[in-house]
Amino acid sequence: xxxxxxxxxxxxxxxxxxxxxRGRLVExxxxxxEPGAVEIVVISTTGDRILDxxxxxxxxxxxxxxxxxxxxxxxxxxLAVHSMKDVPTRLPEGMEIxxxxxxxxxxxxxxxxxxxxxxxxxxxxxxxxxxxxxxxxVLERRPDLRVVPLRGNVQTRLSRMAAxxxxxxxxxxxxxxxxxxxxxxxxxxAVGVLEVEEMLPAVAQGAIGIEIRSADSATRRxxxxxxxxxxxxxxxxERAFLAAxxxxxxxxxxxxxxxxxxxxxxSGKVLSPDGRTGFAIRRSAPRSDAARLGTEAGMEIxxxxxxxxxxx
Numbered sequence: 001x002x003x004x005x006x007x008x009x010x011x012x013x014x015x016x017x018x019x020x021x022r023g024r025l026v027e028x029x030x031x032x033x034e035p036g037a038v039e040i041v042v043i044s045t046t047g048d049r050i051l052d053x054x055x056x057x058x059x060x061x062x063x064x065x066x067x068x069x070x071x072x073x074x075x076x077x078x079l080a081v082h083s084m085k086d087v088p089t090r091l092p093e094g095m096e097i098x099x100x101x102x103x104x105x106x107x108x109x110x111x112x113x114x115x116x117x118x119x120x121x122x123x124x125x126x127x128x129x130x131x132x133x134x135x136x137x138v139l140e141r142r143p144d145l146r147v148v149p150l151r152g153n154v155q156t157r158l159s160r161m162a163a164x165x166x167x168x169x170x171x172x173x174x175x176x177x178x179x180x181x182x183x184x185x186x187x188x189x190a191v192g193v194l195e196v197e198e199m200l201p202a203v204a205q206g207a208i209g210i211e212i213r214s215a216d217s218a219t220r221r222x223x224x225x226x227x228x229x230x231x232x233x234x235x236x237x238e239r240a241f242l243a244a245x246x247x248x249x250x251x252x253x254x255x256x257x258x259x260x261x262x263x264x265x266x267s268g269k270v271l272s273p274d275g276r277t278g279f280a281i282r283r284s285a286p287r288s289d290a291a292r293l294g295t296e297a298g299m300e301i302x303x304x305x306x307x308x309x310x311x312x
Contacts (some may be wrong), residue, residue, distance in 0.1 A: 084204035104174035107256035115190030122236025128166035136252035139275030200254035
């Protein structure tokens, strides 16, 4: 049989996620454990190459998926592995997310020299981050802080942090765990996990998605064995919320759905980039209504926004 080809970015975190998918496929299908049965194909994306400006300035969502999806469309790979927070809500025609792995902890962490959360940073501290969502929530809580762009993969940002370029930075806890990075990251740095009340995560943060060609039934049969229905429920609500707002990397939008006893609770927030203006919502529904919950919450909050508040 021809090998199953997994497309991924080349960053250490992206490769760790691709290897996790490969491992789960091998565990589910014994024949895929044969040498060469599953190949990992590294694809350079626009988001990987542009490091001199923020994602918003570079063009928004899709920068980490475009070239991988092109390889999927023309048959160079059979499936694509994505961090779902990087995936636009509108997929190319003929493509779909066929499976979601069990979600990691979606919270953010603050890496600094003093430890703790945002309230523990000294007045005027410099926080490095490339994400408008994080920037807006930092300034919403601590307008005295200075936020500067900080791009690069996890290891690059940590090394720049350790070198003293900034006083603190923010990363996803899920990424650190998948890379096996534990506290202390460096002798002079401390990690503080931020509760969602302090920093609401990005939509679908901590979730790994597997994208396939909709017509590829053979690959679908493989990856559907990996799908986590609870993760899919939560991510469906969050992405429906984002889609209703037509959100991009140019607008600070955060959202998290929590599933408990069959009830889904979605918390969402839209802010101005400077954090001075914010609109929040919290709604619940049965898990069977995940898409409707996200769409209605997004439409409700959109109706409260001033004209032109959402950047497109």
